[in-house]
Amino acid sequence: MISSSSRKNFQYQLWHHRITSDFDLGELELASHDAERRIRICRSSEASWPGPEGEPLLEDRSESGEVWFATWKAGDSYIIRFPECSFRIQPRAMRIDCDPASGAAESTIAHLILDHAIPRLLSLSQGFVVFHASAVQVGDRVLAVLGQSGRGKSTLAASFAAQGYPLLTDDCLVVRWEEGAGQWLAQPSYQSVRLWPDSVEALGIPDTELREFAGYSTKKRTGREVDFRFASGGSPLAACFVLPQTTAPTHLGKPLLRPLTVNDAFVALAGAVFRVDPVDAEVNRREFEVLTSLTDSVRFWSLEYERKYDWLPIVQAAMIKAIQDPAEKD
């Protein structure tokens, strides 16, 4: 007797890869053409994976100090454990194995795959560097906003998008070496923005155009439902605006933009990189070349502004004025 089981297989495209997934990643564009690079996302049990070796390579802590996720080396792969899901990242095979915790919401799993596992796999791949940043396109230039979670990256990017500026990403900026262009180009992500409830209200987005983002967060997703424009191709990164490290009010009144020194720019950029293995010499070597190249070619400012939504148009205007001012790097 032949027994059969069916498992649905989803085909998507993202960041110049064709993605074959056992999981529904509904935010992504369905695959419409073949791509040279492929990523396979499989459901499997952590019990079948090689065990983590030694101490964690990295631990990411919440503001309360609790470990949210940690990464370990495991043979030629990496294990990343979140409370809701464990991943095994295999950079050579370009494969991600995923073992969700019992009861984890589908939206949470999709979020962890899209916004953590795939970016970390790409961060290990030659020709890619991934930054924790939002980015929008102004004319033919890409502006990125760097800052830790909760500092306003997504809100600022969404406010640009609401004004008709194409959005590349709200949180995860992939920069890819484009052989034809002979330079590193910022790449559009999938068409989605994650916003806190007060940002949703300030941007006037109705409830009907929001979806759950992750079971553990009050943030909501929106994207194709609203009248935002999304970038369609890669463009050179022209400017980075670095938000303050603290959520406490640092500044009142008009936005304050200050050019960063080379050292401060490099430190901000290096601090925003998605990493899995901070002591992998080959990845560090590749990353160093990109970071020094971008530090040399991109203009950097620190950006402080009063965290009131009424100020967003003024903040946007100040950022656009800054990049339009002549400077040595233009």
Add this chain to the structure above:
Amino acid sequence: MAASPKEKYYVPETVLSRTVGTDTILLNLETSTYHSLNAVGGRFWSLILEDNDFQRALATLQAEYDVPSAQLESDLRELCAELEGLSLLKRSA
């Protein structure tokens, strides 16, 4: 402080450096430690990369910068100690 005429430093193979503007950025690949040097520090770094000889690098910098000799030597020794502490520079035995 009297310096040994054979005082040599070298940059380990695991250390990368790139000049960006007037700064020089260093990375130790094994520890992921970054460090940046200003123009004078970067010039010292390039001299050590070329020749390894502390005294010759000091003499070159003395000729290039209008800084009191004792002050320059003291600053460079402090820099060497800092870079050694970060495993970005090593002193030859």
